[in-house]
Amino acid sequence: MEAGTLKTIASGILALSPLFCQHLAAADDVVFLDKPAANWEKEAFPLGNGRLGCMVFGGIDAERIQFNVDSLWTGDENLTGDYGATGMGFYQNFGNLYVDFDTEEPTTKYRRELNISRAVVRIAYEQSGTEYVRETFCSHPDQILVSRLTASAKGQYSGRIRLAGGREERTSVTENRLTFAGTLTNGMEYEAQVVVAAEGGTLKADGNTLVFSGCDSLTITLAAETSYVMDYAKNWKGEHPRAILIEQLNQAAEKSYAQLLSTHVEDHQALYNRVTIEFGKTADAQLALPIDQRLQAIRDGNADPQMDALLFQYGRYLLIACSRPGSLPANLQGLWNDRNNPPWHADYHSNINLQMNYWLAESANLAECHEPLFDLLTASLEPFRKATKLAYGDKIRGFTIRTSHNPFGGMGWKWNIPASAWYAQHFWEHYSFGRDQEYLSTVAYPYLKEVCQYWEDHLKKLPDGRLVAPDGWSPEHGPTEDGVSHDQQLIWDLFTNTIHAAEELDVDAEYRRKLSEMRGKLVGPKIGKWGQLQEWMVDRDDPKDQHRHVSHMFAVYPGCQISRSKTPEFAEAAAVSLEARGFGTVVGWSNAWKTALWARLRDAERAYTFYHKEVSANAYPNLWNGCWPGRVFQIDGNFGITAGAIEMLLQSHADEIHLLPALPKAWATGSVSGLRARGDFTVDIRWKEGQLDEATIHAGRRALRSVSVVYSGSAKELNVEPGLAVTLSFTDFR
Numbered sequence: 001m002e003a004g005t006l007k008t009i010a011s012g013i014l015a016l017s018p019l020f021c022q023h024l025a026a027a028d029d030v031v032f033l034d035k036p037a038a039n040w041e042k043e044a045f046p047l048g049n050g051r052l053g054c055m056v057f058g059g060i061d062a063e064r065i066q067f068n069v070d071s072l073w074t075g076d077e078n079l080t081g082d083y084g085a086t087g088m089g090f091y092q093n094f095g096n097l098y099v100d101f102d103t104e105e106p107t108t109k110y111r112r113e114l115n116i117s118r119a120v121v122r123i124a125y126e127q128s129g130t131e132y133v134r135e136t137f138c139s140h141p142d143q144i145l146v147s148r149l150t151a152s153a154k155g156q157y158s159g160r161i162r163l164a165g166g167r168e169e170r171t172s173v174t175e176n177r178l179t180f181a182g183t184l185t186n187g188m189e190y191e192a193q194v195v196v197a198a199e200g201g202t203l204k205a206d207g208n209t210l211v212f213s214g215c216d217s218l219t220i221t222l223a224a225e226t227s228y229v230m231d232y233a234k235n236w237k238g239e240h241p242r243a244i245l246i247e248q249l250n251q252a253a254e255k256s257y258a259q260l261l262s263t264h265v266e267d268h269q270a271l272y273n274r275v276t277i278e279f280g281k282t283a284d285a286q287l288a289l290p291i292d293q294r295l296q297a298i299r300d301g302n303a304d305p306q307m308d309a310l311l312f313q314y315g316r317y318l319l320i321a322c323s324r325p326g327s328l329p330a331n332l333q334g335l336w337n338d339r340n341n342p343p344w345h346a347d348y349h350s351n352i353n354l355q356m357n358y359w360l361a362e363s364a365n366l367a368e369c370h371e372p373l374f375d376l377l378t379a380s381l382e383p384f385r386k387a388t389k390l391a392y393g394d395k396i397r398g399f400t401i402r403t404s405h406n407p408f409g410g411m412g413w414k415w416n417i418p419a420s421a422w423y424a425q426h427f428w429e430h431y432s433f434g435r436d437q438e439y440l441s442t443v444a445y446p447y448l449k450e451v452c453q454y455w456e457d458h459l460k461k462l463p464d465g466r467l468v469a470p471d472g473w474s475p476e477h478g479p480t481e482d483g484v485s486h487d488q489q490l491i492w493d494l495f496t497n498t499i500h501a502a503e504e505l506d507v508d509a510e511y512r513r514k515l516s517e518m519r520g521k522l523v524g525p526k527i528g529k530w531g532q533l534q535e536w537m538v539d540r541d542d543p544k545d546q547h548r549h550v551s552h553m554f555a556v557y558p559g560c561q562i563s564r565s566k567t568p569e570f571a572e573a574a575a576v577s578l579e580a581r582g583f584g585t586v587v588g589w590s591n592a593w594k595t596a597l598w599a600r601l602r603d604a605e606r607a608y609t610f611y612h613k614e615v616s617a618n619a620y621p622n623l624w625n626g627c628w629p630g631r632v633f634q635i636d637g638n639f640g641i642t643a644g645a646i647e648m649l650l651q652s653h654a655d656e657i658h659l660l661p662a663l664p665k666a667w668a669t670g671s672v673s674g675l676r677a678r679g680d681f682t683v684d685i686r687w688k689e690g691q692l693d694e695a696t697i698h699a700g701r702r703a704l705r706s707v708s709v710v711y712s713g714s715a716k717e718l719n720v721e722p723g724l725a726v727t728l729s730f731t732d733f734r
């Protein structure tokens with residue numbers, strides 16, 4: 001698209017919409033469209049408080065708010081590994097809230113926006129000279145969904161409110177309340193209640209709808225919950241949720257809308273505002289476009305650095321929305337789902353997807369959003385142990401898991417033997433960034449140690465004494481055989497992290513020695529005949545193979561066994577392999593992984609190629625990531641791409657803080673603040689024309705006392721005081 005055309009479109013919008021101007025300044029935080037959503041997956045806007053989430057459509061004649069609660073799942077402990085609806089189960093659609101309006105007036109100035117810095121969806125339009133505004137949010141402090149409808153003139157709202165459960169439940173209605181409840185086949189009880197408050201006009205029940213007429217404004221609050229508790233000993237089942245819902249709605253009724261909104265925004269911003277990012281300015285004309293046209297302009301070859309920044313922050317926004325302390329972890333779709341049989345059950349996938357959901361948690365300064373992962377994995381230990389013993393015999397200690405699992409410790413499709421070691425890495429990383437010793441000793445170390453025990457019992461000795469993981473398969477790729485690189489790398493990572501953890505806690509000296517000895521015997525990385533990093537023990541990688549999984553690169557990212565600074569030859573072999581995997585891939589999560597991998601290999605332009613793919617090919621108009629362009633929403637790509645971008649700006653995996661290790665030309669001038677580095681550091685960086693301008697390293701209260709900061713091949717050793725900050729500039733690295 002020509003700049004001239006863009007300008008014409010933009011000035012058209014400016015002339016049409018006074019609503020436009022007020023948002024121009026906040027363009028980095030706003031996703032907007034000039035029409036209602038025609039499609040759940042691509043156009044509706046997601047909101048969530050970690051547990052309760054919704055998709056807002058913004059229809060003019062009828063609003064639709066589809067909602068979910070993260071625990072509404074069929075299925076059970078599923079010790080047999082059945083991958084059908086019975087044992088494994090499916091994540092469910094909770095239901096829909098509809099507001100039908102009695103109006104046929106023509107509409108102008110329609111604008112629907114998601115402000116990710118406030119976590120509010122706002123819909124505004126005009127009909128016959130009256131301005132209408134709807135605002136919706138899901139509050140974490142109040143645990144409810146709130147939607148408020150106002151108008152510039154009195155008495156304008158007439159219509160009906162309907163509440164429809166996802167399984168044909170019967171909705172009962174009183175003069176200001178709509179309710180449905182149900183019980184799933186696994187015994188889980190659930191209920192949703194909606195309370196409506198009107199100013200002016202009347203509200204009355206009519207059959208299973210609530211009729212409002214001549215109202216000045218409406219405030220709709222929705223509470224929904226299940227009887228799920230994250231406790232295996234209680235068979236995952238607690239009290240019926242009704243009392244909780246009534247309490248949540250009663251408490252909300254005592255607060256004004258303004259109070260509910262400001263409490264919500266404050267709570268969201270306490271997390272969201274920790275990180276700011278700027279990659280440069282987009283042309284005003286392009287910024288003024290609705291997001292679908294803006295994405296088209298990018299596909300037409302126009303640069304849009306503010307879109308790069310928006311996508312970056314969007315990953316952070318989504319994690320805050322679907323993973324908060326006390327909630328379940330983010331599943332394949334976060335917590336959003338409009339079906340009762342979503343793709344792959346919307347489950348927890350252990351061969352890349354669940355891990356990728358959390359790659360950004362620490363580095364993007366959302367460490368507490370990581371907690372739901374540890375909670376569910378810890379709560380699932382007993383059923384995981386049982387299933388492991390059933391499959392591998394009573395004598396085996398520890399546990400491993402299958403590729404898919406649910407919130408009841410139940411597992412589905414196919415054993416994925418090294419997955420528990422990969423999960424263990426997350427437990428370690430949470431410590432590595434935050435250095436909370438209490439958490440390390442009570443939560444992380446016991447988990448790491450138990451997975452190590454599994455491998456002590458499961459590793460196989462080759463005739464020459466070396467150790468291999470038996471029966472591996474580079475996920476979804478290789479044949480089943482011993483010593484697959486992915487498995488070997490994961491076990492190396494597990495043993496290394498466990499040794500570090502024991503050192504930090506000053507415990508288990510003897511066990512540390514044992515692990516270190518075993519680690520020394522593991523079959524290690526190998527460089528094959530075309531200079532590639534081998535995916536298998538046998539040198540048979542096909543240079544034409546462009547499989548989406550790059551499992552043998554785990555050691556490069558998110559692992560640290562292979563790095564440019566410590567193992568340059570293996571790093572080069574990894575680059576050869578990754579180059580061969582090509583640039584044609586269109587799978588969202590695979591693009592994200594390759595972004596991070598190329599960043600670790602310090603190839604800024606290749607890293608950016610994959611970042612850009614995520615924007616130009618995989619982003620829907622609501623900025624969700626399609627697993628393939630235009631189809632099957634999967635949230636891992638959204639999370640992974642933010643994590644990948646961080647690796648381009650800051651790395652801390654190789655015992656040093658590396659500033660701007662892979663800064664691409666597209667982000668020549670910019671800044672970032674609030675990124676986290678291992679060792680309890682927070683880092684702000686400003687750069688100009690491709691070069692470091694200034695960086696500030698803030699030492700947290702548990703920070704390491706000394707750290708090496710690297711930029712462009714030279715290192716600066718810093719001694720730091722917890723709680724203090726050090727600022728370095730370009731000249732410090734000459």
Ligand code: FUC
Nearest residue numbers: 332344349351353476627
């Ligand atoms: C893995 C991938 C698929 C998909 C699925 C949910 O198995 O190989 O592409 O992302 O997870």
